[in-house]
Amino acid sequence: MSLTKIDIINSIYDEIGIPKKECVSIVESVFDIIKDELNQGNDVMISGFGKWTVKRKRERKGRNPKTGEALMIDARRVVTFKPSSVLRNVVSP
DSSP: OOOOHHHHHHHHHHHHOOOHHHHHHHHHHHHHHHHHHHHTTOOEEETTTEEEEEEEEOOEEEEOTTTOOEEEEOOEEEEEEEEOHHHHHHHOO
16 A cells, blocks of 8 residues: 555644644645755755655667667656665665
8 A cells, every 4th residue: 555645644633733734735845845856956865764866867779669669768857766774774674
């Protein structure tokens, strides 16, 4: 089962007890800040959790797996995530 944004909002509501509207606003604000920073090409590091990095992939040759036809894959930016050692130890002790 996946953790959803609503699950995070409900957890904040249960733990802190602030109104749900404020919980929604806080969660949306945090995600907006992370998205804006990544969109600008900046890394986002949350201590004890991990680091998101935007990497550029160059144009490259590829192949359509269905037809076998050769094609060019456009250059693009991708987001990668590297967990901190703290998170790694929690997930796989």
